[in-house]
Amino acid sequence: MEALLLDLALGAYLIATLAAGVTLLQPNLKATRLGVLALVAGFMLGSVVLLVRSLRLGALVLSGGAEQVALFSWLVVGIYLVVQLRSRLAALAGLVGPIGFIGALAALGSSEQPVDVPELLRSPWLPVHITLAVVGDAAFALAGLVSAIYLWQERQLKARATGKALARLPSLETLDRLSFRLLAWGFLTLTLSIMAGALWAELAHGRMLNWEPRTIWTVVVWLVYALLLHGRASVGWGGRRAARLTIVGFCVLAVSLVGVRLLAPGSHSGAYG
Amino acid sequence: MNALGAKGRVEKLRRPRRDGELVVLGVSHHSAPVELRERITVAPEHVGAAALRMRETLRAREVVVLSTCNRLEVIAITELADPLEAFANELSRSHDLPRLGLDHHLYLHRGRAALRHLFRVASSLDSMVLGEPQILGQIKKQFRQAAAAAAAAGGLKRCFDRAFRVGKRVRTETAIGQLGVSVASTAVELATRIFDDLAEKTVMLVGAGEMAELAARHFRRAGAHGLIVVNRSFERAVELSRVFGGTPVPLERIEPYLHMADIVVGSVGGAGWILGPAHFTEALRLRRRRPMFLIDLGVPRNFDPAVNELEGVYLYDMDDLDRVAQEHREQRSGEARKAEVIVEEEVERYFRQLSDGEVTPTIVALRDKAERIRQAEVERALHSLPDADEASRAVLDAMSNAIVNKLLHGPLVALKELAREEAAVVEEAAEMVRRLFALEGETPLLPTALVEGEDDEGG
Structure with missing residues (x-):
């Protein structure tokens, strides 16, 4: 049942990606609509699977890398759809589609492994901590994507180059503002996630912070984004510089997500990390 | 065919058909600099009144005045030999412009060219911004105003209805409206x-x-x-x-x-x-x-x-803009070409429908003339044969009928086939037939047939 739903979700994301590709090459209202609708369908299917699994498990499904990837991409698609409601960003669907696809694939791969959740980790603060962290990561990832599109569009405009695809992209101003908003929301959720995590650590281990690599990296990530937001809000950084820093910020985040998990052991790298 | 109907048609043929010709007079971004254009604009809400004035000036049957940012055009059905002169005089008078040299900035299209121009304008092929979407709505609105002011009626309505259709067709069948070009x-x-x-x-x-x-x-x-x-x-x-x-x-x-x-x-x-x-x-x-x-x-x-x-600074000079515009133009030159083809098709179709209308009266006139000659000759022959019995009369009648029918068979078939030809060919051939058979009708002037209802008065 879950596998079938996930197969359907895979199909939906594939359609969304193809439709976005078509739109980019040859502006086409029908394809644009189809793409967004397919993303909505994929997102709904993903939501159902997530709900079913979590109910069966009695806890939020976060039992390891694949599940987190699935949750992460589910959120990226979700946030994208919310953004799409307000500003027309069909161009982004071409990038969000594959992310959703990978997420559904990860969920499919991890579908047969119900994990026994240790009693220690059954605190309500843990899922809050992890959920907020993944929401923040998803927002930062989208901010990075938006910034990448910004840089591309900016370079084209500077070079006075034109192209069909360019005409379908949102304006520099729109992209810049969107990236800023995503950063702000991401930063807020990241901060809340750190607080929830500290609270949980305090309750579970009696310590607010354990200085393991992942925690340190997270603090680095938090500082990078804090600096970036400060620069944007009060120094007036914007445009190219802000876009580049947003991408740098996401790279640091990616290192903390992937690299630390693989290389350095700790409470964040286990089945529940 | 009853004699009365035939007579009516013959009468119609004889009547001079020069009720007027479709003309387009105008000044646009193609013909005049903005300094001049901005001095002769007519406020869009006044085009009805302007049309009435122009009708007077051009001694026209019907007039529509079209006023947009980039053009002032008068579409009329007029008998005037030199409408451009009258138009220029009127512009000079009403807008306080020097008359000298004004002609250079005006243009005149007649007949087929006028219709083509109207179609091109409605398709925004003549616009400064190729494919801009407002023009069709503007034309519709201003035609309605002219009609409301009683300056335009059936004749122009047919042209404009067709122009609206062409504009819509171009918009739906080509992608011309997608990007700005200038x-x-x-x-x-x-x-x-x-x-x-x-x-x-x-x-x-x-x-x-x-x-x-x-x-x-x-x-x-x-x-x-x-x-x-x-x-x-x-x-x-x-x-x-x-x-x-x-x-x-x-x-x-x-x-x-x-x-x-x-x-x-x-x-x-x-x-x-x-x-x-x-x-x-x-x-x-x-x-x-x-x-x-x-x-x-x-x-x-x-x-x-x-x-x-x-x-954060994006500098484009004239050449950059032109290059970008050029790329768009190239992307869409295919679309513009498609649109031009549609316009040409529609002009052709319009005139073909008219030429059907030209061939039929020629055929009728030819038959009528032959029939009249036959009847007259039979009558005369019977005068010389007062003793002829019913059978002889019938033979005479049948024989004359056969001669006429056989003689006319070739030309009539040819004429009917002609109706499928291009309008110019039809016009020429129909006129040739009229001259060969001395049908006495005037050379049909195509746009006269635009005047609707007129022909039904029966002479």
């Missing part, structure tokens, strides 16, 4: 790639000539609200500011205003570089690095090209 609209389009909402943006015109005005008009139409007009001659700056509702600034006072502008359009002639990196570095600092879009239409250029190196 340099000014390209500039606007580029601006929308940088800025989110032009409504909050301020446009600064450096130089207040025709190009500046054109740019201002395009940006205004795209929603840009704020306008600063900088010009060496302050009076002209004030004048243009009044037209578009902006702030006039003398050229030497430009610097304190520069940072307020999101879009700067330079079009000062013969001045060289007016603004360089130093000016814009300062402006960018004051506007907290918000991007600036610079459009250099000056010859020689007004902005130092090094300005483009500054972050």
Whole structure:
């Protein structure tokens, strides 16, 4: 049942990606609509699977890398759809589609492994901590994507180059503002996630912070984004510089997500990390 | 065929058909500079009254006046031999323009060319911005006004109805309406790639000539609200500011205003570089690095090209814009070609339907004439044969009938087939037949058939 739903979700994301590709090459209202609708369908299917699994498990499904990837991409698609409601960003669907696809694939791969959740980790603060962290990561990832599109569009405009695809992209101003908003929301959720995590650590281990690599990296990530937001809000950084820093910020985040998990052991790298 | 009906048709053929010809008179961006165009505009709400006046001037049966930013056109059915002269006189009189040299800026299309022109205008193939969407609505509205003022009726209605259909067809069957093409609209389009909402943006015109005005008009139409007009001659700056509702600034006072502008359009002639990196570095600092879009239409250029190196500054000169516009044009030249083909098809179809109408009366006239000759000759023969019995009469009748039918068979079949030919061929051939058989009708003048209902009066 879950596998079938996930197969359907895979199909939906594939359609969304193809439709976005078509739109980019040859502006086409029908394809644009189809793409967004397919993303909505994929997102709904993903939501159902997530709900079913979590109910069966009695806890939020976060039992390891694949599940987190699935949750992460589910959120990226979700946030994208919310953004799409307000500003027309069909161009982004071409990038969000594959992310959703990978997420559904990860969920499919991890579908047969119900994990026994240790009693220690059954605190309500843990899922809050992890959920907020993944929401923040998803927002930062989208901010990075938006910034990448910004840089591309900016370079084209500077070079006075034109192209069909360019005409379908949102304006520099729109992209810049969107990236800023995503950063702000991401930063807020990241901060809340750190607080929830500290609270949980305090309750579970009696310590607010354990200085393991992942925690340190997270603090680095938090500082990078804090600096970036400060620069944007009060120094007036914007445009190219802000876009580049947003991408740098996401790279640091990616290192903390992937690299630390693989290389350095700790409470964040286990089945529940 | 009853004798009365036949007689009526013959009568109709004999009547001179010169009720008038379809003509288009006009002045547009193709024919006249903006200085002239802006002096002869007719407010869109007054086109009905203008049409009535023009009907008087052109001694026309029907008139529609079309007034948009870039054109003033009079579409009429008139008998006047030189409508252009009358049109020019009227323009000169009513708009207080020197009559001398005015003709150079006006154009006249007649008959088929007039219809083609109307179709092209409705398809926005004649527009400054190729494929712009407003024109069809404007024409519809202004035709209705002319009709309401009783300046236009059935004849022009047929032309305009068809023009609306052609315009719609071009819009649905080609992708011509998707992008703006002219340099000014390209500039606007580029601006929308940088800025989110032009409504909050301020446009600064450096130089207040025709190009500046054109740019201002395009940006205004795209929603840009704020306008600063900088010009060496302050009076002209004030004048243009009044037209578009902006702030006039003398050229030497430009610097304190520069940072307020999101879009700067330079079009000062013969001045060289007016603004360089130093000016814009300062402006960018004051506007907290918000991007600036610079459009250099000056010859020689007004902005130092090094300005483009500054972050957040996007400088396009005339050649860049033209190249971008060109790319669009190339992308869409296929669409424009398709649209031209549609227009040509529709002109052809329109005239073919008319030529059906030309061939049929010729056929009828030929038959009628033959029938009359036959009857007259039979009558005469019977006079010479007073003793002829019923059978002999019948034989005479049948024989004469056979002669006429056999003789006419070739020409009639040929004429019917002719109706499928191109209009010009039909016209020529029909006239030849009329002359060969001395059918006495005037050479059919195609657009007369545009006058609806008239022919049914039966002479």
